[in-house]
Amino acid sequence: MRVLTIVPAYNETATIEFVVNDILNKVNDIKVCVVDDGSIDDTKIKALKLGAVVLSHPFNMGIGAAVQTGFLYALQNNFDVAVQIDGDGQHDPAFIPNMIDIIQQNKSDVVSGSRFLEKGGYKSSFPRRIGITFFELVNRLLTGQRITDSTSGFRAFNRNAIALLAYNYPEDYPEPEVLIILKRAGLKVMEIPVVMRARQGGQSSIRGFKSFHYMVKVILALLMQSIKRRK
């Protein structure tokens, strides 16, 4: 099993070393590919020093394009599994071996880490919970299965999924949209519970009226994704 971790990173100098080393320490026989999405800081240099494969976009194109570049690399270099993990350190690579196992045993084409699958792991405010429940409902309608954490950026993909997504990766709200693309291609998605670390600093960018606006935009994107023709 050749496994590639795809780490999309945009100006992540502060965390990239930690993330790459964390993966290499906790998972055996794994290749780390940092997709530098046009960073203007030292992300690229740092990742190169750590011995990661670095794919560097000439300009910033968004996380969707970055993950897709990783898939293109995985496809070209014949990897069996691709694991997507955030560059900001919120995902714990300790869960990766379990994800790989599930794919190796052919139990699912895609494994997605969910914060909400087990109770008590994640605390959030009341309006946020309403939003989360609502999304769950929308996803259930569009994918026909229960997806508790559709915005998770911590996922493992098998060869079929890699081949599909290398040429069909969404740009606007890639994580939830991918689930629809997978579903429409008949690929199986399985969620496993993961614990995510609290964000190191700052606040979620999505709050107040913005969160309502965000929800409307995501739902529109999801609806459009479910009528799009495949490339």
Added chain:
Amino acid sequence: MKPIQIIALLASLALLFCILELIRRRKLKERFALLWLFSAVILIVFSLWGRFLDVLAKWLGIYYAPAVLIPIVIFIAVILFIYFSVIVSNQSELIKALAQKIALLEKELKEIKDKSGLEKH
């Protein structure tokens, strides 16, 4: 010919000339120019044959002939805008594919350089 007809004709001819000149200087691709050439020709027809609008209005059942132009112009403008959005979307898709290819090629180039020892880091 009324003065307005002469002005309209001259303006339409100027438009046609501009488009042809842009094509000649390779600033406008024929693919996009076709639409503009077509609209210039239509404008020339309108200015030469002033009764055309009245005939059209009568046929459509519109009392005030110039009002015919409003929906036509809006319709054409909307079609053009959608057409341009499609072109922009396509271009951004192509640019993304190019940038991704560059990222992959850069990595390959680095590998080759590292192997042949041409560049020491």
